[in-house]
Amino acid sequence: MEISIFYSDSDDSDLEVLAQLSDWDTDSESEDRHRASSRKIRRLNYMQSLDDAEFMFRFRLSKPAFNSLLIKLMPFIRVTSTRNNGVSPLHQLLLTLRFYALGTMLISVADFVGVSISTAGRIVRDISSAIANLYDEYVVIHQQSAEKFYHIAGFPRVLAAIDCTHIRIQSPCHVIGEEFRNRKGYFSLNVQAICDADLKFMNVIARWPGSTHDATIFNNSILRAQCDAGLFGNRWMLGDSAYPNRPYLLTPLINPVTEAEQRYNEAHIKTRNIIERTFGVWKRRFPVVALTLRLSLPKVQAIIIATAVLHNICRNHNLEEVPSEVELPIVEINEDMYFSEVQDVSERAALVNNFFR
Template sequence: MSFALPVWLAVQEELLGNGGADFGAPSCFDEFDDEALFQVFNLSRPCISFILDAARIRMKTLALKNPTLSVDEMVMVALNYYAHGVSSPCVLQRVGQCQTDCLAIMSTVSGVIAGMSDQFISFPLTHEAKKKVAFKTEKLCRIPNVLGVLGAAHFKIRASPYETDTFRGFVNTLGYTSVVSQIICDSDGNILSVEKCCVGSTFEQELWESSFKGREMEEEIHGPFWVIAGKGYNLSKHVLTPVAEPANDSETSFNEAHTKIHDVMRTTLGSMKRRFRCLNQLGFAQENSLAKKSNIIKACSVLHNIAKKFSVPPPSDAGQIEPLHPGKQRAEPDINPEALKARQKLIVANFLKVSSTRNPPSKGIAEEVVSVAGVLSVSGSKEVVNVDP
């Protein structure tokens, strides 16, 4: 669940209490039958009705630049643009606007829906909520005390190679220009946190260290829990990365479990990009436009969670989704001995298999030995870690 039931009920109460005459009133979406509605917006009617009622409340407080359109029509323009990356002829005809006007409208609505993230994107805060999320994750992959999956989500943009300095900053590890946001999701693919919008060349570790959620986790505000992360992140007491060179069956088994839960992020981003095709191309690269791109990413994250709440499947006819990016690591990543010890302790407690090492130890490198007492040394590292069973 992307947000707790009390939060959901509170939003429903706000809609019922403040929606006024607009709540449940006929809207321009009623002109579409259910099949056409999904083709144009990639969302179901109940889902759109909920989004519309929530947006009405917030947009009533704005001084709208284009009063010729109703709130319903502005939301229609935005949802259609999110779904296809351009405005459909049927929507342009309905609202009587051109593509340029629709982009401005979409920008306004994106800011409004992004502002709804405080209600619809929620990291587990209470101990009970954290235990519930961790239990579901452990049930999936056998790794305990995990609150979510951490990932750097890249979204393509256009950049001119003639603007050399700007262009280079946006080129990511796969060689194309993008912006990148930090996303955390749970084992069901609900988005728990979305932060930052940086140029595509930004290090994943840099995103984490400068993020609110990263500082909260590393400062122990969320307790002794992990987030699962790929090779672009440094192993820490709260960021759990795979073993770089597994030396035995236990480490291999752990890496397989890590891959299983880490793949949830790839699936989640794939689902988002199928439902909201605007994320496959966010326009032109400009440093001063990152805030607008961030609003679109956050808005689509909010709508993703709402769509999951209404069990709306993503379209199945979309194109190929690129894989998660290979981690962009610094030349000499920090090695935290305490984090190494904590990860080995987790492996011993949950993935221990009494077996010989896969390869004979190289000269000068400690071989991992699994004994009845559970004493291990970290393969491929000068750090020797003794772990009590």
């Protein structure tokens, strides 16, 4: 997992509008305790009160998947009070998953379990970080999808499909905010991922500003160093023309002329499309990454990685897709920004001439 923290939580002070979402202090926790002491908080056990379908619609996980996740997270979830206002691990996870499902302001989920906005923010921060820490367990590069990739369009020896997607954020601050404005004109993180033929993430990088070129992200990644070292043998990743063509990363031909070149491009595009499908399934299940995240960068990064982990958990449990509760923006077509530097095309040329002719 490549996740770099740009700024500490203290930088939230630069955004007064986010103060109530991102800052936690003693006064607010004291206020929570005072408010809770004057009333008895009753929190529903949604595991019992909702049927399986309604539970998965609201929380995006099935009950068995939720239980399994909760058990793994239990050692890392803290309860800040032993009195009535302490939020149990179960309700902390439910609140966070509800936030991922709605993708809206924290106030929309604070009342969900009877807590203040500041407490809801702390819970989302802590649970997201705890889930993100499961990355190495659930997001793993493997070489077992070549046959499934081949069945898509007859493209051999495919390790993974690679691409970037933009996650909308609010401008971090006026000093460096423009670094995060992408070529579409909005602020974002440019998130790179690779996936297998089962639509599972195998690597996610969530630390680059929206203005960063896709090729820059790849060229500065551990993933590229692993490829250069031959860690994945004779397997190929398939990427669009924003990436440099390498012996291990094949891109489309810009102007195919021969029938072999056209067949190569058709097979390449159909096979590579699986990463777009993966992004779509991920964002529909967890709309928080399809809408605008109005939190500090460390929290945004944790949420991106956490929802990627959850996406893989859903795929491992063979959970069917669930519709979004909120209206999502129209999916943007990823326009290639052609990579113009000198590229190694010998492997691609050999494949075209020997396999697709």
